[in-house]
Amino acid sequence: MSERLLDILLSSFPKLLLACLRATIPLTVIIFAVSLVLGFLLALVQIMDIKGLKRFARIYIWIFRGTPLLVQLYIIFFGLPSIGITLDAFPAAVIAFSLNNAAYNSETIRSAILSVPQGQTEAGYMVGLNYRQIMMRIVLPQAARVAFPTLSNSVISLTKDTSLVASITVVELFKTAQRIASVYFEPFALYCEAALIYLLLNTLLTFLQSYLEKKLVWKPVERTKHFTKAA
Amino acid sequence: MLEVKNLHKKFGSVEILKGIHFHINKGEVVAVLGSSGSGKTTLLRCLSFLEKADHGEIIFDDFHKDITQIRPKEIRQLRMKMGFVFQNYNLFRNKTAFQNVMEGLRIAQKVPEPQAKEIAVNTLKKVGMLERSDYYPDQLSGGQQQRVAIARAIALSPKVILFDEPTSALDPELTGEVLDVMKMLAREGTTMVVVTHEMGFAQEVANRIIFMDGGRIAADQPSKEFFTSPQDENIKRFLRRTLADYDYTI
Ligand SMILES: Nc1ncnc2c1ncn2[C@@H]1O[C@H](COP(=O)(O)OP(=O)(O)OP(=O)(O)O)[C@@H](O)[C@H]1O
Ligand SMILES: [Mg+2]
Numbered sequence A: 001m002s003e004r005l006l007d008i009l010l011s012s013f014p015k016l017l018l019a020c021l022r023a024t025i026p027l028t029v030i031i032f033a034v035s036l037v038l039g040f041l042l043a044l045v046q047i048m049d050i051k052g053l054k055r056f057a058r059i060y061i062w063i064f065r066g067t068p069l070l071v072q073l074y075i076i077f078f079g080l081p082s083i084g085i086t087l088d089a090f091p092a093a094v095i096a097f098s099l100n101n102a103a104y105n106s107e108t109i110r111s112a113i114l115s116v117p118q119g120q121t122e123a124g125y126m127v128g129l130n131y132r133q134i135m136m137r138i139v140l141p142q143a144a145r146v147a148f149p150t151l152s153n154s155v156i157s158l159t160k161d162t163s164l165v166a167s168i169t170v171v172e173l174f175k176t177a178q179r180i181a182s183v184y185f186e187p188f189a190l191y192c193e194a195a196l197i198y199l200l201l202n203t204l205l206t207f208l209q210s211y212l213e214k215k216l217v218w219k220p221v222e223r224t225k226h227f228t229k230a231a
Numbered sequence B: 001m002l003e004v005k006n007l008h009k010k011f012g013s014v015e016i017l018k019g020i021h022f023h024i025n026k027g028e029v030v031a032v033l034g035s036s037g038s039g040k041t042t043l044l045r046c047l048s049f050l051e052k053a054d055h056g057e058i059i060f061d062d063f064h065k066d067i068t069q070i071r072p073k074e075i076r077q078l079r080m081k082m083g084f085v086f087q088n089y090n091l092f093r094n095k096t097a098f099q100n101v102m103e104g105l106r107i108a109q110k111v112p113e114p115q116a117k118e119i120a121v122n123t124l125k126k127v128g129m130l131e132r133s134d135y136y137p138d139q140l141s142g143g144q145q146q147r148v149a150i151a152r153a154i155a156l157s158p159k160v161i162l163f164d165e166p167t168s169a170l171d172p173e174l175t176g177e178v179l180d181v182m183k184m185l186a187r188e189g190t191t192m193v194v195v196t197h198e199m200g201f202a203q204e205v206a207n208r209i210i211f212m213d214g215g216r217i218a219a220d221q222p223s224k225e226f227f228t229s230p231q232d233e234n235i236k237r238f239l240r241r242t243l244a245d246y247d248y249t250i
Helices: A003-047 A051-066 A069-083 A089-114 A118-126 A131-168 A173-184 A187-216 B040-047 B072-080 B097-108 B113-126 B142-154 B172-187 B199-204 B223-228 B233-249
Strands: B002-011 B014-024 B029-034 B055-060 B063-066 B082-085 B160-164 B192-195 B208-213 B216-222
Touching (some): A003 A089, A003 A131, A003 A173, A089 A131, A131 A173, A131 B097, A173 A187, B002 B040, B029 B040, B040 B160, B063 B072, B082 B142, B097 B142, B113 B142, B142 B172, B199 B223, B216 B223
Parallel strands (some): B160 B192
Antiparallel strands (some): B002 B014, B002 B055, B055 B063
């Protein structure tokens, strides 16, 4: 590797890292939080079978899963101004991504809730709990464990997908790499460096996932095999 | 004490319960027998409002109402007086044996922590599961889970406990430990309705037998009578078949 290239890589590393900390990570965190809450609500209105809202949720999910994220992003950032709604790039990115991810998260959460056997709810009723208590204390904790790996997966996808917002001028990790690459005419090196930072970020997330997964497990870690039913 | 009159239940267009009159007195152990599909589970589920009946009246002590007109609040109050033991235990999987027993005491009945703990310890001891208090359902055998489920039911001191085939999901060698607990409850005077295929239990422990056939009660008589002088051909056939199994497994 030439000395010049090494210099470029070393000097751009802190810039890329900063872009990651300033934009990519905040985007990921905000979008994930918003889409989790929205997704949960969309799942809940379907589970609770609330008439009008359930229909709304199904149509919402149909649209946001059925159209490309990049197109949604363009509609919100480049399209809305023509009907008088102009948004800055960052909020536009947050809105588009949150709405899109909420559709996916709601399906994850809904199927996790449905995976909890009906008998758990019935047993809850028979010890005198009401619907809300059963949801909060029995069903949702069990559903959380089921949904967790899939939701973790979607956070990891999300960190990478945020690179799409470079196309609407948000200066995040990838956009920063593009700029430096065009200054030095070193696209190969710079994009590889950006990829490395995404990889580092997701490696950390993967560790966090397995740590949290252990915390979510309600069994004591040491399982005593011989008390479980044989065969 | 608990009574239903003229209970009807359809699933779709198929009538599963065709006018059931059923009652149980305080201290009685009633075994509900009948071939598969005769509506035994459906009866218990209608009694506990897990299934909505289409027609009928329910009487519980001095409460008397059309079962279709009953309000959610009344359902909760009636359920507080009932325990239910499921065929597949249905222990809360995210809670330990101890927490399973505590749940209804603390959250539904609002029993203060120290008393609730004492009750939980006593009931778990009673079913022989105290040493396994901190185990999660997945770490227990079927028989152990069912004993915890019985502890969870009796901890709430219900007036009647409904059992739906409490031993039929168990390996044969594990049914004994659960039946022993139920026999102990019967000796203590617990009021129980037990849907079962355990002919031995029905003969030895139940005071009265209800035989269901095609959504109707075909016989309702003292246990001794039922087994010694069966009323009709269907019952005779049922007894021949099941008692043959019973003799065989002994
Ligand atoms: N949720 C349901 N939807 C439709 N049909 C049902 C439902 N639950 C029960 N049935 C039908 O009702 C009939 C009676 O069922 P039930 O479970 O009460 O019988 P059972 O006497 O408990 O039988 P088993 O001894 O096999 O447990 C069966 O034919 C069954 O297929
Ligand atoms: Mg049944």
